Amino acid sequence: MNYCLYCDKGFYDPVNWRSVLGLADEVHFCEVCSSSFERIQGEVCEICGRSFSLFPEKYRQENRCNDCLRWEEDDKWRGILAKNRSLYVYNDFLKELISRLKYRGDAELVNGFRQELKGVYRQEFKGCVAVPMPLSRERHYERGFNQAQLLAGLLGVEVVHAVNRVLHEKKQSKKSRRERLEMRERIFMLGVDEELVKGKSIVLVDDVYTTGATIRQAAIVLKEAGARSIASLTLAR
Amino acid sequence: MRFVSFFADGKTLAAPDALKPPDVSAAPVPFYKLPVLDPPDFFGHLPFSHELQAFLSGKLLSFDELPYPMDMIHEHYLHGCLTYVKGIAVDVGGSFVCKRCGNDKPRLFASFSCFRCKETECVYCRKCLVMGRISRCTPLVRWCGPQLDWRVDDVALEWDGDLSAAQKKASDQMVSRIGDEGELLIWAVCGAGKTEVLFHGVEKALKAGQRVCLATPRTDVVLELLPRLRKVFPGVTLAGLYGGSEEKSEGAQLIVSTTHQLYRFREAFDLVVVDEVDAFPYSYDQSLEYAVHQAKKGNALLVYLSATPSRKMKKSASLGHLAHVRIPVRFHGFPLPVPRFVWCGNWKKRLKKGRLPSNVVDWVSHQLEVKRQGFLFVPSVAALHQVVALLKAGFPGIEGVHAEDPERKEKVMKFRKGEVSIVVTTTILERGVTVPFTDVAVLGAEEDIFTESALVQIAGRSGRSKDDPAGDVLFFHYGRTNAMVDAKRHIEGMNKEAEL
Numbered sequence: 001m002n003y004c005l006y007c008d009k010g011f012y013d014p015v016n017w018r019s020v021l022g023l024a025d026e027v028h029f030c031e032v033c034s035s036s037f038e039r040i041q042g043e044v045c046e047i048c049g050r051s052f053s054l055f056p057e058k059y060r061q062e063n064r065c066n067d068c069l070r071w072e073e074d075d076k077w078r079g080i081l082a083k084n085r086s087l088y089v090y091n092d093f094l095k096e097l098i099s100r101l102k103y104r105g106d107a108e109l110v111n112g113f114r115q116e117l118k119g120v121y122r123q124e125f126k127g128c129v130a131v132p133m134p135l136s137r138e139r140h141y142e143r144g145f146n147q148a149q150l151l152a153g154l155l156g157v158e159v160v161h162a163v164n165r166v167l168h169e170k171k172q173s174k175k176s177r178r179e180r181l182e183m184r185e186r187i188f189m190l191g192v193d194e195e196l197v198k199g200k201s202i203v204l205v206d207d208v209y210t211t212g213a214t215i216r217q218a219a220i221v222l223k224e225a226g227a228r229s230i231a232s233l234t235l236a237r
Numbered sequence: 238m239r240f241v242s243f244f245a246d247g248k249t250l251a252a253p254d255a256l257k258p259p260d261v262s263a264a265p266v267p268f269y270k271l272p273v274l275d276p277p278d279f280f281g282h283l284p285f286s287h288e289l290q291a292f293l294s295g296k297l298l299s300f301d302e303l304p305y306p307m308d309m310i311h312e313h314y315l316h317g318c319l320t321y322v323k324g325i326a327v328d329v330g331g332s333f334v335c336k337r338c339g340n341d342k343p344r345l346f347a348s349f350s351c352f353r354c355k356e357t358e359c360v361y362c363r364k365c366l367v368m369g370r371i372s373r374c375t376p377l378v379r380w381c382g383p384q385l386d387w388r389v390d391d392v393a394l395e396w397d398g399d400l401s402a403a404q405k406k407a408s409d410q411m412v413s414r415i416g417d418e419g420e421l422l423i424w425a426v427c428g429a430g431k432t433e434v435l436f437h438g439v440e441k442a443l444k445a446g447q448r449v450c451l452a453t454p455r456t457d458v459v460l461e462l463l464p465r466l467r468k469v470f471p472g473v474t475l476a477g478l479y480g481g482s483e484e485k486s487e488g489a490q491l492i493v494s495t496t497h498q499l500y501r502f503r504e505a506f507d508l509v510v511v512d513e514v515d516a517f518p519y520s521y522d523q524s525l526e527y528a529v530h531q532a533k534k535g536n537a538l539l540v541y542l543s544a545t546p547s548r549k550m551k552k553s554a555s556l557g558h559l560a561h562v563r564i565p566v567r568f569h570g571f572p573l574p575v576p577r578f579v580w581c582g583n584w585k586k587r588l589k590k591g592r593l594p595s596n597v598v599d600w601v602s603h604q605l606e607v608k609r610q611g612f613l614f615v616p617s618v619a620a621l622h623q624v625v626a627l628l629k630a631g632f633p634g635i636e637g638v639h640a641e642d643p644e645r646k647e648k649v650m651k652f653r654k655g656e657v658s659i660v661v662t663t664t665i666l667e668r669g670v671t672v673p674f675t676d677v678a679v680l681g682a683e684e685d686i687f688t689e690s691a692l693v694q695i696a697g698r699s700g701r702s703k704d705d706p707a708g709d710v711l712f713f714h715y716g717r718t719n720a721m722v723d724a725k726r727h728i729e730g731m732n733k734e735a736e737l
């Protein structure tokens with residue numbers, strides 16, 4: 001008997017030839033919870049990784065969504081974030097799960113995503129150095145951990161804490177788009193020696209990609225330090 | 238946060254690293270690595286914060302739950318007003334035990350690399366996370382200074398209602414037990430008027446300076462009881478606790494709480510009344526039992542108020558281990574409506590095809606015709622959505638309400654005003670919903686979720702008003718179950734006992 005990592009319901013592993021041979025990945029979520037995840041598949045925006053199947057045609061041009069087009073029109077932000085890829089649609093179920101992870105502090109939940117995250121990393125970001133999106137000291141203490149750091153730790157690759165958060169988190173989403181695009185305040189600073197970043201391909205790891213503003217703020221710090229390219233990998237989009 | 242231990246006046250004490258005495262040079266460690274601590278001496282002559290006393294008395298809280306600065310809390314520790322205890326202990330067998338919720342299942346403990354205590358594997362409890370995380374580096378704080386003292390001269394019951402003979406018998410029984418240690422079961426049918434049964438017993442306890450708690454599984458019941466109690470006990474400090482409540486009257490003598498909130502209390506109450514009636518689909522699980530037992534004092538009286546006691550409880554009542562008193566008759570003196578079983582075929586298959594069993598449709602249209610409102614209980618939220626959509630297409634005044642429904646309040650209000658005729662629901666609605674001329678039907682009464690006690694409680698929703706005591710109760714089913722038969726027998730038994 002397994003117990004669902006999220007709802008604690010008991011369930012039996014589906015038995016097939018892979019599990020008999022011990023090749024199958026461990027199943028962490030019960031059938032109901034598993035079916036609540038919406039994996040992002042098929043056509044996606046080549047930059048932000050959002051699923052086009054869930055997205056009205058009029059908000060895209062060719063392979064990019066309008067949000068990304070606007071980022072790329074801006075001289076300051078063009079090319080700062082090479083691409084983002086996310087595992088799942090940020091639906092109500094995942095919102096609840098991530099809020100339990102972050103606000104209730106249920107760190108264990110990240111272990112349900114190891115295989116899938118590793119898979120995307122291998123496909124899309126092979127060879128990149130993983131940099132977790134940082135929290136401010138206050139927030140980090142309050143929570144006891146940084147969920148982005150836990151997620152990065154699942155990848156089994158080199159993790160460098162290259163960026164520090166110097167400005168305490170505010171509700172990024174409450175700011176207007178204009179404020180976000182301008183972003184004059186410095187939220188992040190380089191936290192390591194430039195040599196550790198220079199010429200490197202980097203993948204920033206975080207729980208959610210919402211507007212892409214925060215991730216780009218971190219990316220620009222790395223770019224200025226000489227990173228070759230910066231991309232991002234998140235659980236939800 | 239990390240701690241140091243030190244030796245002072247023959248005792249082993251602890252301090253947060255930032256507040257350690259200047260001459261202590263021990264390396265800071267996570268709280269659980271400290272040696273066994275001694276309770277500090279109480280310095281009675283030193284002043285203490287009455288606010289902190291009120292906030293913390295009878296509770297077990299983490300630092301995060303205390304809205305006071307660390308140095309103030311620690312000063313009270315050094316003065317012997319409070320103690321630090323481990324949040325997660327290790328029992329003799331080497332397994333973890335959460336000191337707040339009692340969880341000892343290994344799978345419900347996990348660990349993470351902790352920014353607070355700097356341990357790479359800081360173990361935490363996954364069971365009671367909703368109340369804030371307890372990990373091994375989290376000490377819990379207990380008040381051990383002067384006891385709270387209430388002004389009992391002002392306590393008086395201001396209520397001149399009448400009790401029925403059966404209510405009075407139960408009330409007298411409870412009054413006679415106040416001050417005793419032990420348990421009492423008040424087994425009362427749905428609609429017995431059980432809140433009034435408590436009034437005299439609670440008054441006696443309050444007058445004796447006891448701290449009293451009424452615990453119920455549901456927030457809406459807390460909200461309903463609060464104004465009633467405030468009215469009948471005007472001289473008493475009263476507080477309502479539920480998830481998200483902003484507690485203001487700290488240190489209240491009388492507390493109305495959801496059972497869940499009791500996890501925060503320790504050896505606080507002399508009298509605890511556990512109300513589990515009308516709780517479907519909520520049930521009194523083992524960890525709530527733990528919460529109740531931890532929250533009461535060792536010599537407290539525990540009163541269970543139930544329409545459908547568990548098998549275990551009924552057994553110990555019949556063996557004489559559990560003192561009990563029955564109220565087999567409703568407040569208005571009329572018998573409980575006895576359910577009728579109606580075969581409705583494979584209703585699930587029909588729903589899939591977008592159709593309802595014809596006798597269910599007939600029931601709804603009959604209700605509308607004779608202008609009687611109705612509850613239609615269904616076994617799942619999925620079924621609820623299907624049934625509501627189908628009924629709405631054919632009838633006016635249909636609404637669906639489930640337990641987590643954000644519009645629940647508005648919909649209940651509409652039902653009460655008569656703007657909604659039939660409520661399709663997965664849950665027992667607020668107890669205040671005693672609209673006369675209301676009947677009850679269950680679709681899929683054979684489903685597992687409809688246990689004997691659930692069905693008894695559901696049937697109890699009809700005929701509650703003295704203006705309309707004979708409501709109709711229909712169980713539409715696809716194969717009768719033991720639970721259905723037992724529920725019917727249960728209701729008939731209560732009626733027989735009441736000689737109705």
Ligand SMILES: [Zn+2]
Pocket residue numbers: 004005006007008009029030031032033034
């Ligand atoms: Zn699950």
Ligand SMILES: [Zn+2]
Pocket residue numbers: 045046047048049050064065066067068069
């Ligand atoms: Zn895009």
Ligand SMILES: [Zn+2]
Pocket residue numbers: 335336337338339340362363364365366371
């Ligand atoms: Zn716990």
Ligand SMILES: [Zn+2]
Pocket residue numbers: 267351352353354355356359372373374375
């Ligand atoms: Zn810790």
